[in-house]
Amino acid sequence: MTTTPRGIVVAINPSAAFGRGSAVGAQVVSALRTAGLEVTALSEPSFDALVAATRHALDLGTSALVMVGGDGMVNLGANLLAGSSIPLGIVPSGTGNDTARGLGIPLDDTDAAIAVLLDALTRPPRVIDAARVGAPGGPQRWFVGVLAAGFDAVVNERANLMRWPRGRSRYTLALLRELAVLRPRRYRLVLDGVESQTDAMLVSVGNNTSLGGGMLVTPNALLDDGLLDVLVVQPLSRLAFLRIFPRVFKGTHLTDPRVAVHRARTVSIDSEGLVAYADGERIGPLPLEVEVVPGALRVLAP
Structure with a gap:
């Protein structure tokens, strides 16, 4: 029997960009819920705890994983999702944000990045390489x-x-x-x-x-x-x-x-x-x- 994935998982790094990540994460979750999407928001006191919580949420089933943070969060998402059919979303709020930059996701403009995310959720995901x-x-x-x-x-x-x-x-x-x-x-x-x-x-x-x-x-x-x-x-x-x-x-x-x-x-x-x-x-x-x-x-x- 096939089950339907339950909503979207949003993993937030609250310490990204020296604390900016927490506010950006709340904005992302609010925007997704306003768009009528079911959201599981994850923000843990340590990176290891966030990894464990995100892995557990993925095991329960989801239609997408959205990472709020910098390149370290994107790397975490890639290591959890590479080789799977679950797409990775990114709302950059870190210091480098190089993966978001390479993908054409807006930097330093959370509203624009969220708009890109919402639009992408209506289309088939983009397929890229990983190493x-x-x-x-x-x-x-x-x-x-x-x-x-x-x-x-x-x-x-x-x-x-x-x-x-x-x-x-x-x-x-x-x-x-x-x-x-x-x-x-x-x-x-x-x-x-x-x-x-x-x-x-x-x-x-x-x-x-x-x-x-x-x-x-x-x-x-x-x-x-x-x-x-x-x-x-x-x-x-x-x-x-x-x-x-x-x-x-x-x-x-x-x-x-x-x-x-x-x-x-x-x-x-x-x-x-x-x-x-x-x-x-x-x-x-x-x-x-x-x-x-x-x-x-x-x-x-x-």
Whole structure:
């Protein structure tokens, strides 16, 4: 016997954007209920409790899961829904909001983002790729956006420990602080079975275009092409790095001959002493294996 999913689950990160998420969540729930939809609203005191509550709500049945927060909440939603038929909705209220940005969901305008969500609920969901990542032979996690595995990951780790400033400028400040110890790393890469070794300042694996609140590290990446964009930045002096960095926000750094992008379905990446981040979340130390899964995720987006 088939049962009908009961309404929509809305998971809220109340601490997103230093507390803004709670107010945005209440606005989302109110708008959905005003539209005549049955809503189960979840807001827990800890992230682990929110994961457990969301998983339980999904087990009971739902027609959609809406995440209110930043890229960490989107990552949670992707890990709960990838490979399923339940669509993921996003109302951005975090610091980076890079997945929402790549999907064309309005940022810094909750009313507009809710309008997009309500419209998307009336149409078939958009189908996009997601990527699986994990240590060789170990458990795997999903991500939607960009995996950072070099200087960008080091900056991400510092930025996540900072409480000020907010938004994209926090990543800029973290980057400037890490420049003091900037150095190239030796990488071993395997792209679709082809191995290479190279010295690089950073390596990023993009399913989406940006990280860190709009840094277009892989500006030509597409969410539905079945490929990952692998960015490799060759060794640079601090001065050269500072000259290239502002161009990342516009995605024009790819014209520099010391910057290369390769496309692959599977990526193995290793470098001593480095930790990777994906969707702004700490994944773990290298080596890691990444695989894109075409059409793994359904989203409520334009």
